[in-house]
Amino acid sequence: MSIEEIQIIWLTVKVALVSTVISLPISIGLGWILARKNIPGKHILEGIIALPLVAPPVVTGYLLLLLLGKNGFIGHWLNQINIELVFNFVALVIASVVVSLPLAVRTIRSAFELVDPVYEKASYTLGASKMNTFFRVTLPMALPGVVSGMILSFARSLGEFGATITLAGNISGQTQTISLMVYSNMQIPGNEMVVTRLVAVSLLISLGAIMASEYLKNKRKYLIK
Amino acid sequence: MHLKLTNIKHKLGRTLFNYNVEINHPITAIYGPSGAGKTTLINLIAGLEKPQSGSITFNKTTLFDDRKQISVPVNKRQLGIVFQDNYLFPHLNIHKNLCYSQQYLNGRQEYVSFNKIVSLLEIESLLNKKPSELSGGERQRVAIGRTLLSQPKLLLLDEPFSNLDRQKRKQIISYLLKINDEFKVPLLIISHDLEDVLKLTNQLLIVKNGCIQDSDNYLQIAEKGEVSEIISHKRFLNIIDAIYCKVSNTDGLASCKPSIDADNALLLTHKRKLQNNIINEGQRVRICIHPDDIALGREQISSISIQNQLKGLVTGIKETDEATFVFIDCGFKLISEITRSSIKKLKISIGDTVYCYIKSQAIEVVHIYE
Numbered sequence: 323m324s325i326e327e328i329q330i331i332w333l334t335v336k337v338a339l340v341s342t343v344i345s346l347p348i349s350i351g352l353g354w355i356l357a358r359k360n361i362p363g364k365h366i367l368e369g370i371i372a373l374p375l376v377a378p379p380v381v382t383g384y385l386l387l388l389l390l391g392k393n394g395f396i397g398h399w400l401n402q403i404n405i406e407l408v409f410n411f412v413a414l415v416i417a418s419v420v421v422s423l424p425l426a427v428r429t430i431r432s433a434f435e436l437v438d439p440v441y442e443k444a445s446y447t448l449g450a451s452k453m454n455t456f457f458r459v460t461l462p463m464a465l466p467g468v469v470s471g472m473i474l475s476f477a478r479s480l481g482e483f484g485a486t487i488t489l490a491g492n493i494s495g496q497t498q499t500i501s502l503m504v505y506s507n508m509q510i511p512g513n514e515m516v517v518t519r520l521v522a523v524s525l526l527i528s529l530g531a532i533m534a535s536e537y538l539k540n541k542r543k544y545l546i547k
Numbered sequence: 548m549h550l551k552l553t554n555i556k557h558k559l560g561r562t563l564f565n566y567n568v569e570i571n572h573p574i575t576a577i578y579g580p581s582g583a584g585k586t587t588l589i590n591l592i593a594g595l596e597k598p599q600s601g602s603i604t605f606n607k608t609t610l611f612d613d614r615k616q617i618s619v620p621v622n623k624r625q626l627g628i629v630f631q632d633n634y635l636f637p638h639l640n641i642h643k644n645l646c647y648s649q650q651y652l653n654g655r656q657e658y659v660s661f662n663k664i665v666s667l668l669e670i671e672s673l674l675n676k677k678p679s680e681l682s683g684g685e686r687q688r689v690a691i692g693r694t695l696l697s698q699p700k701l702l703l704l705d706e707p708f709s710n711l712d713r714q715k716r717k718q719i720i721s722y723l724l725k726i727n728d729e730f731k732v733p734l735l736i737i738s739h740d741l742e743d744v745l746k747l748t749n750q751l752l753i754v755k756n757g758c759i760q761d762s763d764n765y766l767q768i769a770e771k772g773e774v775s776e777i778i779s780h781k782r783f784l785n786i787i788d789a790i791y792c793k794v795s796n797t798d799g800l801a802s803c804k805p806s807i808d809a810d811n812a813l814l815l816t817h818k819r820k821l822q823n824n825i826i827n828e829g830q831r832v833r834i835c836i837h838p839d840d841i842a843l844g845r846e847q848i849s850s851i852s853i854q855n856q857l858k859g860l861v862t863g864i865k866e867t868d869e870a871t872f873v874f875i876d877c878g879f880k881l882i883s884e885i886t887r888s889s890i891k892k893l894k895i896s897i898g899d900t901v902y903c904y905i906k907s908q909a910i911e912v913v914h915i916y917e
Contacts, residue, residue: 447624
């Protein structure tokens with residue numbers, strides 16, 4: 323394996339890790355709201371969150387580009403204070419967060435839904451506030467589901483392609499992740515070994531993540547029981 | 548303790564609940580059929596549900612008043628609930644479950660200590676276990692302990708005997724009486740099992756169709772006959788608080804009197820112990836007798852093995868579809884269940900003098916007061 327390949331694997335893992343860390347509080351917040359609250363416009367919120375799951379990733383990337391590009395709705399404001407959100411590491415992370423968020427939210431939401439609200443009521447009657455109850459009862463009881471959601475989000479980030487290439491480009495040494503490098507090398511005759519190696523690494527990481535997620539899902543069932 | 552619900556109106560779906568009641572007794576049982584509104588009542592008291600209107604006061608503190616726009620949050624009411632299915636936190640071990648409320652006491656006076664609860668409820672050996680490793684009875688004991696350690700001013704229990712076998716029910720009843728005795732914490736208990744309820748208290752609150760139908764001593768409720776379910780209940784009991792007076796070593800019998808100066812005493816088989824507690828002479832005990840274990844006659848019978856032949860006055864007769872209940876005043880109230888034909892045969896009517904025949908083995912001690 324070449325140094326370039328190792329750097330690309332590291333970049334991909336780094337992007338997946340950072341986007342997972344960023345997704346964590348957002349997914350927990352959204353998952354809890356969707357599981358526990360009856361807010362007006364809940365269905366619209368559900369739709370917006372789930373959209374990147376069903377929309378073609380390139381479309382998601384294009385919409386992000388319209389929003390964050392130099393001439394985009396938000397991008398042109400940020401450009402004035404020298405903040406660039408496209409064709410760099412930040413763009414890789416943004417694309418990953420947006421695409422993987424629906425998976426994390428759905429898993430975490432169902433983890434919260436599995437926690438019987440009477441546990442929370444029991445906590446209130448023992449003197450705990452809503453905030454304390456969330457951190458001492460709801461979240462720990464949903465924790466295997468939360469971790470499982472995070473692993474799925476991490477795995478999704480690893481394989482992200484469409485939104486990434488649209489928002490961050492395919493710049494070698496800067497924004498080229500495993501998927502993008504596989505794509506690029508597929509176009510070059512004689513580079514099949516590079517493709518095979520990267521595919522193998524990608525599959526190994528993804529498989530490990532899915533297995534960990536399934537293990538935690540079973541643990542969650544045990545915990546709730 | 549003084550709990551008052553005034554004009555509480557609450558709507559759940561299409562069902563309208565309306566509660567008006569004052570509770571002063573240290574142990575009160577909420578009794579009624581399933582879906583009558585028993586759990587809703589304690590949820591409203593605890594603050595887990597918010598009524599549309601009315602007021603709830605507890606010991607002069609207003610917990611809810613729609614006119615004054617007062618609604619004390621659940622975690623500030625200092626009322627403990629033991630839920631029907633325990634709801635011990637599955638991710639915490641028993642020790643951590645018990646200590647859950649510790650950080651929310653905010654310097655409040657602690658009348659129940661951890662060590663005392665652990666020894667009283669006999670849960671020392673469970674402290675390092677997870678709730679999933681416990682039996683139904685053990686879980687119930689831990690749930691009661693966890694709630695008590697939050698130092699509640701009132702303990703609300705929702706069907707604490709459900710899912711427990713007869714032996715475990717007996718044990719929980721004994722623990723609850725001990726708790727009330729030792730810590731003086733008032734208890735408000737939901738149950739649809741009259742036998743369990745009556746072993747705990749004679750004060751009933753009858754809930755039916757989302758309303759309080761009656762709140763009184765069970766004998767008064769039964770005698771009024773307004774609530775036919777109470778009296779016709781197959782597991783109806785006579786409950787008497789008495790003094791365990793005299794033990795005869797020769798015939799293995801002990802006598803119990805409702806008070807020292809009472810004329811009539813009940814003879815029962817002497818039991819040295821009740822669930823590890825030694826019964827001493829002079830101690831107050833709670834005894835129970837099933838109405839169908841009390842036979843009636845017109846005169847004393849000498850040639851019979853039955854030791855208890857108490858003279859009393861018939862104060863009421865209630866007939867139901869299944870049986871006839873005769874209310875007798877023997878210095879304390881007793882209810883006897885006999886057949887309609889026996890009533891006719893003996894020509895028993897209100898004001899008559901009768902003898903109550905009770906076998907000593909039919910009298911059961913259910914609790915020893917400290």
